[in-house]
Amino acid sequence: MLKPLLSFKLTMFMQFLGIPYHSNTMTKPITLSLNLTSADSSGRLATTGNLLSRGAFLLRDIQFVEILIAVVVFIVIHSLRQKKHHGLPVWPVLGMLPSMAAGLRTNMYEWLTDILNQQNGTFRFKGPWFSSLHSIITSDPRNLEHLLKTKFVVFPKGKYFRDTVRDLLGDGIFNADDETWQKQRKTASIEFHSAKFRHLTTDSLFELVHKRLLPVLESSVKQYISIDLQDILLRLTFDNVCMMAFGVDPGCLRHGLPEIPFAKAFEDSTEATVLRFVTPTCIWKTMRFLNLGTERKLKKSIKGVDEFADNVIRTRKKELSLHFEGKKQRSDLLTIFMELKDENGQAYSDKFLRDICVNFILAGRDTSSVALSWFFWLLHQNPQVEEKILSEICRVVKQREGLKEEEFSNSLTFKPEEIKKMDYLHAALSEGLRLYPSVPVDHKEVVEDDTFPDGTALKKGTKVIYAIYSMGRMEAIWGKDCREFKPERWLRDGRFMSESAYKFTAFNGGPRLCLGKDFAYYQMKYAAASIIFRYHVKVVENHPVEPKLALTMYMKHGLKVKLDRRDASEIQKYLDIVN
């Protein structure tokens, strides 16, 4: 890089003097002065003077070049030496951006994990001068407890996060702080714990699994074709969460797997939003202003999301205003929030209602489906875990009173209390989430000077990123076998034992602990048990599996699998074992 630049400069000056010069013949200054003396003998004094001054200029220039080389070498060595202290080289002007760019081209989360491991769990990312990328990145459970619980008020989501995702998430729960957040959290929390809402969600899941998911899977078996399991699971959870949020079934999961414009718009908008986090703010804001590139895509996809939401809100308002006698009472979030009033006694605006629903869809759609995708991939590599899950399913169902053996057929359905008893499955899903958390990194902002328990000083305005993915791969937290898939680490005497939320942060912790955690486990366990009981899920050979850079941890190339139906003798084997 440096050599061509210098040789280009020398070539220019040689040409200026009229001396033939090739970059590979680094002519020494002495040779040059000899040439100048021989030119003197021709008696042309003016030319000689000219040449002498040109020569002096050249010598000065060569000194300049040498100084330049020395400065550049110094900068390179100095920047590289910073790696020891800061975890990464720190370049003038660009800070750590070149290393981050390289990290983005590989597996970003593994790249981050390596640095955090070298830096004892916390490091300071220095972005380019005047950029918004400076931050503290941590995976230390002590710091997590401090920021998520002990000093919760000092670490809100903050202005940077809110500004970055506002176009998509508005003032919805994921993107709100203070009263706006509290209000939504309180209402949604009451709702999530109400029996009516639980029935709505479990009933809708039951219908989706038995009337849509299993028939779609069965049809792939009959046709001997492979399917993208991640896509199918995303459709399942999308339909399920739209029922919870809007009370509307978009019908993504059905035969033929149709492309639903709302689902597509939703996916595109989350993808384009996440790119803002790795782009200096001034650049994406300029792109947004000029309606260019990813910002143009974002604008278009948000329009698609808004159109769907506006339509549902308008229809629901009309429906509620009619007050049909004897009409079945709806218990979705949209209806609940529509019936509430704000602090001035006014109904919530359509925009706010849209924000609430979009945030819940984001919360409930991508998280459980990507968690299940990674889980099935891990099962494929750990068949002994799959066997233990199947054995547990058979043992739990066998405890049913008056059970007949023919019930162990393709039409078996699980009862909610049976799902609860499946501790090993619960442990296996938790283990999957430890290694592949659906939200791999999360973000906070410091609103007053503070210090982390590990001694890191935090200035007001600092951004803090907690690396949930990396936490699952820290020997200091999980021991030497931290990279192994071992559901047993979650069990004591066969019972599931939960871990501290600051060590296992897949569901966040403190006052902002995931509101849908219990439902998510139920949903994942129900879907997983229903699939595992009927099929072996085999990942197609050589299918590439790697995470995609997004708000949630998608598999970049989906999960191509082929299903094999389990035969009755296999189930019988497990029934005999449990007998």
Ligand code: HEM
């Ligand atoms: C495996 C499944 C899930 C995982 C791993 C998960 C994880 C998380 C995480 C990490 C957060 C914190 C996000 C943040 O503050 O930046 C969160 C918040 C939240 N989750 Fe979940 N989630 C899951 C499923 C669900 C489901 C199914 C729902 C409901 C439909 C849900 C509803 C929420 C809500 C409403 C919040 C916001 C809480 C708040 O800010 O007060 N989640 N979840």
